[in-house]
Amino acid sequence: MGQITLNQITKNFGDVQVIPPLDLRIDDGEFVVFVGPSGCGKSTLLRLIAGLEDVTSGDITIDGRNATEVPPAKRGLAMVFQSYALYPHMSVRKNIAFPLRMAGLDKEAQNAKVDAAAKVLNLTDYLDRRPGQLSGGQRQRVAIGRAIVREPAAFLFDEPLSNLDAALRVNMRLEISELHQTLKTTMIYVTHDQVEAMTMADKIVVLQAGLIEQVGSPLDLYHAPRNKFVAGFIGSPKMNFLTGQYASGYDATTIGIRPEHIAVSSSEGAWSGRVGVSEHLGSDTFLYVDIDGVDEPITVRSTGEIGVRHGDNVYLTPDASKIHRFDKQDLRIP
Amino acid sequence: MATQHSRSAARIMMAPAVVLLLGWMLIPLTMTLYFSFKKFLPLRGGDLGWVGFDNYVRFVSSSAFWPSVQTTLIIVGGVLLITVMLGVLLAILLDQPLWGQGIVRILVIAPFFVMPTVSALVWKNMFMDPVNGLFAHLWKFFGAQPVEWLSDAPLFSIILIVSWQWLPFATLILLTAIQSLDSEQLEASEMDGAPPLARFGFIILPHLSRAITIVVLIQTIFLLAVFAEIFVTTQGSFGTRTLTYLIFQRVLESQNVGLGSAGGVYAIILANIVAIFLMRIVGKNLDS
Ligand SMILES: Nc1ncnc2c1ncn2[C@@H]1O[C@H](COP(=O)(O)OP(=O)(O)OP(=O)(O)O)[C@@H](O)[C@H]1O
Ligand SMILES: [Mg+2]
Numbered sequence: 001m002g003q004i005t006l007n008q009i010t011k012n013f014g015d016v017q018v019i020p021p022l023d024l025r026i027d028d029g030e031f032v033v034f035v036g037p038s039g040c041g042k043s044t045l046l047r048l049i050a051g052l053e054d055v056t057s058g059d060i061t062i063d064g065r066n067a068t069e070v071p072p073a074k075r076g077l078a079m080v081f082q083s084y085a086l087y088p089h090m091s092v093r094k095n096i097a098f099p100l101r102m103a104g105l106d107k108e109a110q111n112a113k114v115d116a117a118a119k120v121l122n123l124t125d126y127l128d129r130r131p132g133q134l135s136g137g138q139r140q141r142v143a144i145g146r147a148i149v150r151e152p153a154a155f156l157f158d159e160p161l162s163n164l165d166a167a168l169r170v171n172m173r174l175e176i177s178e179l180h181q182t183l184k185t186t187m188i189y190v191t192h193d194q195v196e197a198m199t200m201a202d203k204i205v206v207l208q209a210g211l212i213e214q215v216g217s218p219l220d221l222y223h224a225p226r227n228k229f230v231a232g233f234i235g236s237p238k239m240n241f242l243t244g245q246y247a248s249g250y251d252a253t254t255i256g257i258r259p260e261h262i263a264v265s266s267s268e269g270a271w272s273g274r275v276g277v278s279e280h281l282g283s284d285t286f287l288y289v290d291i292d293g294v295d296e297p298i299t300v301r302s303t304g305e306i307g308v309r310h311g312d313n314v315y316l317t318p319d320a321s322k323i324h325r326f327d328k329q330d331l332r333i334p
Numbered sequence: 335m336a337t338q339h340s341r342s343a344a345r346i347m348m349a350p351a352v353v354l355l356l357g358w359m360l361i362p363l364t365m366t367l368y369f370s371f372k373k374f375l376p377l378r379g380g381d382l383g384w385v386g387f388d389n390y391v392r393f394v395s396s397s398a399f400w401p402s403v404q405t406t407l408i409i410v411g412g413v414l415l416i417t418v419m420l421g422v423l424l425a426i427l428l429d430q431p432l433w434g435q436g437i438v439r440i441l442v443i444a445p446f447f448v449m450p451t452v453s454a455l456v457w458k459n460m461f462m463d464p465v466n467g468l469f470a471h472l473w474k475f476f477g478a479q480p481v482e483w484l485s486d487a488p489l490f491s492i493i494l495i496v497s498w499q500w501l502p503f504a505t506l507i508l509l510t511a512i513q514s515l516d517s518e519q520l521e522a523s524e525m526d527g528a529p530p531l532a533r534f535g536f537i538i539l540p541h542l543s544r545a546i547t548i549v550v551l552i553q554t555i556f557l558l559a560v561f562a563e564i565f566v567t568t569q570g571s572f573g574t575r576t577l578t579y580l581i582f583q584r585v586l587e588s589q590n591v592g593l594g595s596a597g598g599v600y601a602i603i604l605a606n607i608v609a610i611f612l613m614r615i616v617g618k619n620l621d622s
Binding site for chain 1: 516518519521526527532537540543
């Protein structure tokens with residue numbers, strides 16, 4: 001079980017309200033990702049759920065029980081910190097066994113659980129080492145191991161992969177997703193990397209300045225962002241926004257079109273422009289095209305190699321069915 | 335300083351300091367060694383010639399030697415115990431967000447700047463005096479018979495005075511160590527279900543272990559040489575004669591320079607043993 005409900009919770013640090021009244025429901029077994037720009041309150045929200053910070057007002061319900069006043073240890077949640085927060089003077093075995101020891105389990109039961117967790121996480125050979133003698137990825141796994149053995153109602157991850165290099169990050173991302181498939185336990189995962197959010201989540205919660213901008217499945221957010229912020233935040237490279245004459249034709253204040261929904265041609269098209277930088281990734285090419293009356297260059301993604309150079313004149317044609325329209329309040333017009 | 339020229343210039347410029355320091359250290363050391371092999375009684379015949387290891391044997395076999403070693407150990411041990419325990423406590427307290435933190439920290443450090451003689455006098459006259467001392471008043475206020483601190487509990491009194499002086503040092507070092515503790519570790523242990531006492535025992539204390547070792551070693555070196563506090567209060571009576579004080583008595587009260595010097599050499603050896611441990615630990619600290 002791991003069903004968490006946040007009801008009108010707020011958090012103030014002194015006079016500053018970091019989380020305005022917020023409602024959220026997380027279902028049992030869901031993989032929920034909190035994304036948002038730096039400083040938007042993702043960690044704070046996670047720490048409120050964990051009980052490491054007290055809510056200023058509102059209720060937190062875990063599995064139907066009001067947990068607002070319950071101390072962190074009693075909420076049945078396990079957290080994996082960005083800095084791993086391993087205990088440096090204990091061996092890996094002792095680190096993983098620590099929550100069990102605190103729960104008063106006997107030695108044999110502790111060892112059995114630690115060995116089982118170590119096997120799942122490929123840590124069996126490292127059980128007698130200290131955290132200082134492990135690589136970043138191994139430390140991360142120890143931290144996850146320490147969370148698993150408690151058999152929590154939900155796992156909380158605060159940017160667990162941001163200290164790892166790109167290749168390892170992809171690996172660990174898969175391992176965590178795999179773990180979620182195996183355990184089927186609720187997981188709440190904080191990140192500002194939207195690729196992580198898109199690939200891992202069942203449900204993404206997009207936050208800005210403590211406010212929930214939208215909650216939905218990754219593809220919901222991609223296809224039907226509620227407003228301009230979500231549209232710009234989800235998807236990589238970023239959605240292009242155009243205003244003025246370009247938008248008025250579509251009866252909107254702003255229109256947005258994703259880089260992958262624009263066709264490039266050297267002879268004809270809706271908008272003409274001049275190629276700036278082009279990035280060749282092999283599989284894709286990203287072109288940055290300056291068009292008249294728009295400050296920011298338009299990003300275009302085409303598959304494979306295309307033969308354009310810096311300074312070439314090109315024509316762009318947006319896929320009309322994929323254009324998102326936004327009104328004065330930046331809300332998307334369906 | 336890469337060139338030959340600049341290197342020799344540096345050597346010449348450092349030379350006076352090095353010579354001064356060496357002289358400062360070596361002259362007393364050689365004189366102590368020199369006298370320790372002589373029978374030298376300034377008021378009773380002066381230099382009476384070489385006696386080999388006679389002084390060393392006599393110093394150790396004197397009836398005052400072992401009790402003085404014991405006293406020294408009790409004082410050093412007692413002060414270490416009090417300063418480390420209270421130091422850890424104070425460090426934890428001072429690490430909490432606190433109103434007027436800056437001022438409190440300065441107040442805590444202040445005793446370190448009071449000269450040992452002065453602080454011992456203040457304690458002796460203002461606190462421990464059986465008639466006018468603050469403690470006497472406190473005892474009388476509760477209807478109890480004032481304690482004659484310096485004669486009834488002489489060792490404890492001296493330990494108290496010396497601890498008061500060294501507590502700031504311990505607190506300061508332990509405070510910096512505590513501040514370097516990753517707060518996420520504490521939060522992680524909190525989530526792992528560790529109550530406050532377990533958090534202290536499993537996370538904070540191990541984190542402080544190195545700082546505590548350093549405090550213990552540095553203090554030991556200085557505490558072995560505690561003198562002013564004893565001189566000002568009990569003058570070595572009531573079983574408060576430490577090794578240092580014994581040496582002082584041999585040299586100045588019995589006017590036996592040779593015997594005192596032999597004791598001094600023992601003290602040097604003792605302090606150096608501690609110093610070697612200290613340097614190893616500090617060295618390890620700098621390596622890792
Ligand atoms: N203890 C605190 N006291 C005062 N303000 C705080 C405290 N902790 C966080 N804040 C503020 O709350 C806001 C949200 O912080 P939070 O750490 O939740 O951001 P975040 O979304 O996790 O950002 P990042 O992606 O950079 O980790 C920030 O503006 C931060 O300055
Ligand atoms: Mg954060």
